[in-house]
Amino acid sequence: MSGSNQRRDPVLIKELELILDSCTQELTAVDEVWPNLYIGNVAVAQNRKTLHKLGITHVLNAAHSKQGSIGDQRFYGNTCVYFGIPAEDSESFDLSQHFKPAADFIHKALKSKDGKVLVHCIMGISRSATLVLAYLMLRQRLSLRDALRRVVQKRAIYPNQNFLSLLLKLDDQLTLRRRFCPLL
Numbered sequence: 001m002s003g004s005n006q007r008r009d010p011v012l013i014k015e016l017e018l019i020l021d022s023c024t025q026e027l028t029a030v031d032e033v034w035p036n037l038y039i040g041n042v043a044v045a046q047n048r049k050t051l052h053k054l055g056i057t058h059v060l061n062a063a064h065s066k067q068g069s070i071g072d073q074r075f076y077g078n079t080c081v082y083f084g085i086p087a088e089d090s091e092s093f094d095l096s097q098h099f100k101p102a103a104d105f106i107h108k109a110l111k112s113k114d115g116k117v118l119v120h121c122i123m124g125i126s127r128s129a130t131l132v133l134a135y136l137m138l139r140q141r142l143s144l145r146d147a148l149r150r151v152v153q154k155r156a157i158y159p160n161q162n163f164l165s166l167l168l169k170l171d172d173q174l175t176l177r178r179r180f181c182p183l184l
Contacts, residue, residue: 028156083102124157129155
């Protein structure tokens with residue numbers, strides 16, 4: 001079973017990359033990709049004035065503890081709720097272990113009064129985008145392809161192939177689960 005999935009993977013990854021390549025957006029510092037959900041870079045995350053102007057109440061740092069990515073609850077004080085994930089943008093890092101905690105954080109934040117969430121990494125292209133896509137799949141019930149299409153309409157993103165492969169696996173699991181229990 002897994003052997004056939006691995007042979008399929010390059011074709012599916014290529015299909016996802018074609019969706020990513022269809023993006024006509026210029027890469028900017030921050031973009032709202034879903035109502036009250038933003039993807040941005042580290043410069044935005046470390047600019048309190050910009051965060052205040054955007055009304056950001058929650059910050060998810062997908063590059064926590066990485067050089068150049070300062071961030072913890074002390075930095076934000078009582079202006080934002082902080083959640084850090086020490087993810088690496090690499091072909092071997094298993095970001096999927098963080099899909100559910102990140103999706104839960106985003107979901108809870110968006111449900112709170114006036115909740116607005118910034119999800120960022122260093123550039124706001126791979127790690128943060130992957131976590132937002134996982135949120136859209138887990139909590140908004142979008143397929144991976146639909147989530148990708150929605151996000152690339154708003155922001156230039158490009159998750160690495162490893163992350164795309166982990167998202168494909170999540171997509172398969174959710175599709176299977178929903179086939180047997182449509183309420184999930």
